[in-house]
Amino acid sequence: MWAKNFKARFDGANGLTFMTRAQMEDFHTQVLDLLNSVGMEVQHKKALELCEKAGCRVVKKRVYFPPTVVEWAIKAAPSRILLYDRDGNFALDVSGRNAWFGVGSAEPNIIDPYTLKPRLCTEEDNKNAVKVADAMPYIDFMMSNCQVYDHPITSYEHEYAAMIRYSSKPQVVITGGYESTKNVVEIASMVRGGEDKLAQKPLFILYSEPISPLVCNKDSIDELEYVAERNIPVLYAPIPMNGATGPITMEANIIQGVAECLVGLVLAELFRPGAPFLFGGILTNMDMKSLQPTYASPETQVESLAMAEIGRELYHLPTWGTCGCTSSKMSDEQAVLEGTQYITMAALSGANINHDIGYTTFGLTLSLDYVVMMNDVIGRMRRIADSVKPCPENNLMDDIKEVGPKGHFLGQESTLYRNKENWESDLEDRYEYDKWMSAGGTTMRDKAIAKVRDIIENGELNALPKEMDDQIVEFLNKIDAEERKTRPEAFADK
Amino acid sequence: MSKLSELAKIVEEGKVAEVEAATKAALDEGNEALTVLNEGLVEPINVLGEKFRLGEIYVPELLIASKGMKKGVEIVKPLLVSGDMESQGKVIMVTVAGDMHDIGKNLVALLMESAGFEVVDLGMDIEPDEIVEAVQDNPDCKVVGMSAMLTTTMYAMQDTIEALEEAGLRDKVKVMIGGAPVNQKFADQIGADGYSTNAPLAVELAKKLAHA
Numbered sequence: 001m002w003a004k005n006f007k008a009r010f011d012g013a014n015g016l017t018f019m020t021r022a023q024m025e026d027f028h029t030q031v032l033d034l035l036n037s038v039g040m041e042v043q044h045k046k047a048l049e050l051c052e053k054a055g056c057r058v059v060k061k062r063v064y065f066p067p068t069v070v071e072w073a074i075k076a077a078p079s080r081i082l083l084y085d086r087d088g089n090f091a092l093d094v095s096g097r098n099a100w101f102g103v104g105s106a107e108p109n110i111i112d113p114y115t116l117k118p119r120l121c122t123e124e125d126n127k128n129a130v131k132v133a134d135a136m137p138y139i140d141f142m143m144s145n146c147q148v149y150d151h152p153i154t155s156y157e158h159e160y161a162a163m164i165r166y167s168s169k170p171q172v173v174i175t176g177g178y179e180s181t182k183n184v185v186e187i188a189s190m191v192r193g194g195e196d197k198l199a200q201k202p203l204f205i206l207y208s209e210p211i212s213p214l215v216c217n218k219d220s221i222d223e224l225e226y227v228a229e230r231n232i233p234v235l236y237a238p239i240p241m242n243g244a245t246g247p248i249t250m251e252a253n254i255i256q257g258v259a260e261c262l263v264g265l266v267l268a269e270l271f272r273p274g275a276p277f278l279f280g281g282i283l284t285n286m287d288m289k290s291l292q293p294t295y296a297s298p299e300t301q302v303e304s305l306a307m308a309e310i311g312r313e314l315y316h317l318p319t320w321g322t323c324g325c326t327s328s329k330m331s332d333e334q335a336v337l338e339g340t341q342y343i344t345m346a347a348l349s350g351a352n353i354n355h356d357i358g359y360t361t362f363g364l365t366l367s368l369d370y371v372v373m374m375n376d377v378i379g380r381m382r383r384i385a386d387s388v389k390p391c392p393e394n395n396l397m398d399d400i401k402e403v404g405p406k407g408h409f410l411g412q413e414s415t416l417y418r419n420k421e422n423w424e425s426d427l428e429d430r431y432e433y434d435k436w437m438s439a440g441g442t443t444m445r446d447k448a449i450a451k452v453r454d455i456i457e458n459g460e461l462n463a464l465p466k467e468m469d470d471q472i473v474e475f476l477n478k479i480d481a482e483e484r485k486t487r488p489e490a491f492a493d494k
Numbered sequence: 495m496s497k498l499s500e501l502a503k504i505v506e507e508g509k510v511a512e513v514e515a516a517t518k519a520a521l522d523e524g525n526e527a528l529t530v531l532n533e534g535l536v537e538p539i540n541v542l543g544e545k546f547r548l549g550e551i552y553v554p555e556l557l558i559a560s561k562g563m564k565k566g567v568e569i570v571k572p573l574l575v576s577g578d579m580e581s582q583g584k585v586i587m588v589t590v591a592g593d594m595h596d597i598g599k600n601l602v603a604l605l606m607e608s609a610g611f612e613v614v615d616l617g618m619d620i621e622p623d624e625i626v627e628a629v630q631d632n633p634d635c636k637v638v639g640m641s642a643m644l645t646t647t648m649y650a651m652q653d654t655i656e657a658l659e660e661a662g663l664r665d666k667v668k669v670m671i672g673g674a675p676v677n678q679k680f681a682d683q684i685g686a687d688g689y690s691t692n693a694p695l696a697v698e699l700a701k702k703l704a705h706a
Contacts, residue, residue: 043594108645108675120677147645147675155645176646217594243554245597288552291601291693364674487649 015097016348017313018306024314030255031262032067039064040214040263044221050270063263070262073269074315077277081233081318083141084201086168086191086464092140094205094278094318097350101324101343101378103133104143104355105207106174107366111330113452118329118365121146125366126162128456132368133358134167135455138378142167143355144174144207145366152490153483154476156180157187161472164191164203166461171204172235172355177219181206181226183479190471191464199231205278205353206232210260212240221267228268228275235278235320235353236264241293242285242303250283250303257281257307265317278353279311280304280320287327295325295362296338301345308351321351324374325359331370331445335360339370340377347381369448376425383423427451497523498534501566506538508555510562517566527573535566539608547694553601560608582610583636583704586628586667589618590650595643598673601693602639609697611704622650622657629663636704639696640686642673651676652684668703672696 019027039056042048042063057064080095092100109118110125126146133139144159151158156175163171164187175181184206185195192198208223210216220236227234238260240246246253261281268275283303284293294300301323308319323342328334339357346354356363357378358371388394399414409415427447429436442450463469484491495503501516520530542559545551571579587603589596596618603613614635616628629635638658642648651671658664670688671681681689687703690696 108677120679149645149679152645152649176644211594215594241597244601288554289546289549291553489652490649 015350016305016345018302018309018349021313024310027251027254027258027310028314031258032070034255034259035065035070035262036067037064038214040210040216040260042216042221042263042267043218044216044225046225047216047221047267047270050267054266054270065263065266069266073262073266074317076269076273077265077317078274079316079318081202081205081276081278083170083205083233084203085170086164086203088192088201091170092353094352096312096352098352099321099347099350099354099381100140100352101138101346101354101357102141102143102169102172103129103139103145103357103366103371104172104359105363106144106147107359107363108147108149109361109365110146111360111365111367111369113368113449113456116330116449118361120149121366122150123148123158123162126159127166127461129366129368129371130162130166131459131461132371132452132455134169134462135459136371136375138375138382139169139357139371141170141172141353141355143172150490151480151483152487154180154183154479157183157476157479160184160187161476164188165464165469165472168462170202172207172353173204174207175223178222178226181223183475185226185230185232187472187475190475191468195230202231202233202276204232206234207237208234208264209237209239210264212238212245212260213256214260216263216267224264224268225271228271228277231272231275233276233278234264234268235280236261236268237320238281238283239293240281240283242283242299243288244286246283248285250299250306253283253285254303254307254310257283257303258310261307261311277317278320279315279317280308280351280353282322283307290327292327293362294327295322295356295359296327296342301342305345305349305351309349312350312352319352321346321349321354322356323354324357324370324377325363326370327360327362329361329365331360331367331373331448335367335370336373339374343374343377343381347378347385368452369445372448372451373427373444376427379425380423386421496520498525498530501530501534502538505535505559505562505566506541508559508562510558510565513562513565514569517569521570521573527570528575528578531567531570531574531579535563535570536610539563543605543608553605556608557604560604563608580610581612582606582701584612584614584632584634585637585639585700585704586614586616586625586632586635587639587641588616588620588625589641589643590647590654591619591621592650593642593644593647594618595673596641598643598693599639599641602641602672602696605693605697606639606700609701611697611700622654625654626657626661626663629658629667630661633666635667637668637670637700639700640669640671642671642676645675648673648675648680651686655685668706670696670699670703 051063052058083092085091129145142163148155189195206227208220284300311317311319323346324339326335326338360367497519501520504516546556668687671686688699
């Protein structure tokens with residue numbers, strides 16, 4: 001309906017920028033110096049060999065990356081990622097300033113939709129989370145949610161299965177090393193009809209991350225290697241927390257974060273030149289009283305989106321962002337403030353794949369009513385991105401001249417037909433007080449909670465054909481049987 | 495103001511570079527080494543620790559002041575009679591096998607030191623048998639603190655508790671756990687003695703377990 005395609009927006013303006021080109025170049029120089037003189041620890045034998053072969057200086061597990069290798073990798077990666085949905089239709093143009101939004105990720109807890117209290121996630125929550133997100137018109141992609149506590153090893157595969165069984169939206173996927181990555185690729189290939197078809201029409205981007213400061217652990221590189229070699233898109237998002245695992249200022253944290261992400265890019269391109277790579281990080285400060293990441297402070301927003309801007313403007317890469325999240329424990333005023341502000345900034349700045357819609361308690365707890373409210377914020381931003389375009393169809397000069405002085409426009413045909421373009425939401429109330437009271441006097445949050453319950457109870461599942469669904473369930477049963485053998489103590493009381 | 499009070503003020507204000515001279519001045523003033531330790535060095539950190547617990551100061555203020563305290567302790571320690579230095583006890587801190595995340599564990603370790611614990615930090619990705627070895631090498635250790643960030647590594651905590659049982663050491667130490675994927679239910683499931691949701695609470699728990 002509205003600005004699905006961001007190319008047309010803000011004609012004449014450039015959206016939001018945080019830096020001049022010269023400032024971005026300055027950052028880039030510092031990054032190259034850091035990678036050249038300090039480098040990164042790379043805990044992966046094959047990666048170390050490839051780095052050395054490419055011209056890096058390797059001392060045990062420390063790799064020093066010369067500027068030539070880093071800039072080669074930047075040029076080698078493609079400028080955009082084309083994501084296709086479950087049916088094989090082209091869905092998301094991950095490039096330029098196109099901002100897409102998705103839920104996420106990896107929460108161990110959920111706000112129970114009925115008691116409204118936090119508790120550990122279950123398999124049922126996985127399904128409901130996908131169902132709710134699938135019903136949201138402005139949620140563009142799914143991301144691994146609801147860590148299933150009852151599956152200490154196979155939770156990742158269960159999270160993935162829920163996304164592909166109950167929604168056709170493209171995905172961002174979290175796995176836990178080689179085995180789970182392999183399993184997820186196998187499930188996706190089943191649905192696509194083959195690994196080659198999955199590579200041709202990517203359904204998901206794999207999420208991997210280093211450990212700040214400056215460590216690439218083995219599991220993260222195993223995951224990166226597995227998908228890069230198969231031409232499946234990957235991201236390698238560092239999460240340095242200012243003052244804790246990263247330096248305190250935004251500028252310094254950007255330098256460290258960009259460096260850590262670029263090492264992921266170098267490795268991806270060494271594993272397979274031309275591997276599709278999504279550039280970005282989650283730069284967030286640690287609150288020095290609570291000792292927890294803030295996830296949505298003003299500094300977090302600026303440094304994370306500035307990093308994405310460098311990725312787009314300087315490196316010409318598709319980018320990763322975060323928004324619609326909060327350190328609040330539920331979808332209260334703080335949550336709405338933080339979520340709305342960050343979504344607005346991300347949409348204006350134009351980071352491409354923006355995750356964490358619905359994330360409360362700095363990632364510990366998913367709130368589905370928060371997802372529903374943030375969906376509205378995204379929709380509003382899309383409407384805002386329509387901006388204004390003077391042209392005969394929009395100028396309505398005939399109407400203005402026809403109505404003239406002292407008339408009104410309520411009965412005009414243009415009013416009737418063009419009013420449909422205006423934003424409306426069943427979560428918002430625009431009536432006067434008495435009318436609102438007589439209709440129940442409910443708040444936006446009340447309505448969001450009711451909507452979540454309604455979707456869970458009455459919504460339709462965007463399910464796969466039964467035969468395909470059964471195949472996936474059979475696969476899950478197989479890996480769960482292995483899980484029970486590996487960790488019998490986790491199932492002792494069941 | 496006496497030199498002793500000046501020292502306490504300097505430590506509390508985090509003026510690390512001035513602590514050495516101030517400690518010597520407090521001793522030269524005629525104060526007993528134990529008095530300089532307790533009133534000039536430990537007490538200001540206790541004050542800051544309480545302020546941090548109440549959300550009145552930031553963690554870097556506490557940690558930098560602790561650095562100052564340690565400088566003063568180095569000067570005073572050789573002058574003390576053995577047994578004078580009261581420690582809360584010895585704690586072994588680790589991030590478990592397969593896990594490379596340690597900022598949480600580092601924060602807890604630093605706060606424990608500030609609270610008067612002697613901390614043996616083994617680092618990250620530590621196998622159960624290495625932890626058992628460390629407990630054997632430190633018979634005065636009262637508490638083992640384990641941290642994990644991933645659901646795939648948290649079961650190493652259970653492996654470690656089993657390894658301690660097998661080595662006949664389980665009743666010699668109290669085991670506490672923390673980290674994003676773990677919770678009270680998991681702590682109970684694996685037979686840990688305690689679980690805490692954040693670093694300051696971990697220190698309170700450690701005090702309770704160490705004196706149990």
